[in-house]
Amino acid sequence: MESELSNKPTRRRSKKRKLSKRRLKIKGRKRTTEKGISPLVEKYWLQRYNLFSSYDDGIKMDEEGWFSVTPEEIAIRHAERSGGGCVIDCFSGVGGNTIQFAKMCHHVVAIDIDPHKVELAFNNAKIYGVADYIDFIIGDFFQLASSLKGDIAFLAPPWGGPAYKTIPNFSLDLLKPKDGYSLFQAAQAITPNIIMFLPRNVDLRQVEELSWLSSPPLNIEIEENYVQNHLKGITAYFGGTAFGKLDL
Numbered sequence: 001m002e003s004e005l006s007n008k009p010t011r012r013r014s015k016k017r018k019l020s021k022r023r024l025k026i027k028g029r030k031r032t033t034e035k036g037i038s039p040l041v042e043k044y045w046l047q048r049y050n051l052f053s054s055y056d057d058g059i060k061m062d063e064e065g066w067f068s069v070t071p072e073e074i075a076i077r078h079a080e081r082s083g084g085g086c087v088i089d090c091f092s093g094v095g096g097n098t099i100q101f102a103k104m105c106h107h108v109v110a111i112d113i114d115p116h117k118v119e120l121a122f123n124n125a126k127i128y129g130v131a132d133y134i135d136f137i138i139g140d141f142f143q144l145a146s147s148l149k150g151d152i153a154f155l156a157p158p159w160g161g162p163a164y165k166t167i168p169n170f171s172l173d174l175l176k177p178k179d180g181y182s183l184f185q186a187a188q189a190i191t192p193n194i195i196m197f198l199p200r201n202v203d204l205r206q207v208e209e210l211s212w213l214s215s216p217p218l219n220i221e222i223e224e225n226y227v228q229n230h231l232k233g234i235t236a237y238f239g240g241t242a243f244g245k246l247d248l
């Protein structure tokens with residue numbers, strides 16, 4: 001009897017400790033699954049309303065989408081410069097640019113090689129009510145380029161992941177899946193009116209050289225893009241998109 005009494009509190013304490021440990025584990029697990037956010041994308045998630053102002057209405061992302069999507073304010077700026085015609089968004093991702101082009105332009109062709117990205121972009125375009133103005137294509141831009149027609153080619157290719165910023169002078173050779181010169185040449189098969197969204201540390205001399213790939217050289221304008229005073233990227237406008245809105 002005595003020994004039972006003396007054992008009881010000890011057993012209760014250890015049960016309690018086990019319970020609270022389990023509760024902590026559940027709490028930890030719940031936090032990550034609720035947001036579905038990995039440590040890599042947490043900093044982008046914190047900026048979610050700068051990326052999509054309608055984020056809470058059901059926007060869907062994947063990891064690459066989080067760190068690659070063009071912030072909404074910048075995507076609006078790109079669309080304002082596009083002149084309202086037919087835009088080919090050659091690397092459409094989860095749809096940050098595609099959606100804003102669709103809001104302001106006659107039609108958008110949105111291409112991505114990753115079928116899951118196209119699903120996400122379609123979902124996101126529906127949230128913004130613009131899916132009907134977009135043709136979604138799953139495919140490799142480099143294979144499709146020669147068969148595409150449009151007033152503007154928009155290029156926001158992969159920059160090689162968030163580590164791009166560790167390179168002091170980002171060379172166009174580092175763009176994926178092919179270097180910037182090949183990319184620009186493929187786009188020129190569609191139109192000389194090209195808009196390119198590039199890393200803020202890009203080698204600007206190389207960007208200017210792109211305009212010399214045409215004869216006579218294309219007009220070029222370079223713009224820095226800020227969100228809340230933070231430089232996010234650089235936009236190069238070529239051909240008719242340089243120096244104001246494209247005149248169609």
Ligand code: MGP
Binds near residue numbers: 071157159163230231
């Ligand atoms: P960032 O530099 O990774 O984020 O990306 P942030 O918050 O500016 O980082 P910090 O360390 O300076 O505080 C800035 C923006 O660049 C993103 O919001 C995307 O719009 C764009 N971006 C980044 N990457 C890695 C890519 C990419 O691979 N492709 C494209 N098209 N855009 C990218």
Ligand code: SAH
Binds near residue numbers: 098176
């Ligand atoms: N501007 C987009 C982000 C583009 S990120 C936005 O605002 O959401 C670059 C995208 O290029 C990625 O989604 C990647 O899947 C796609 N991509 C990579 N190689 C490609 C290729 N060869 N052809 C078409 N898309 C490609």
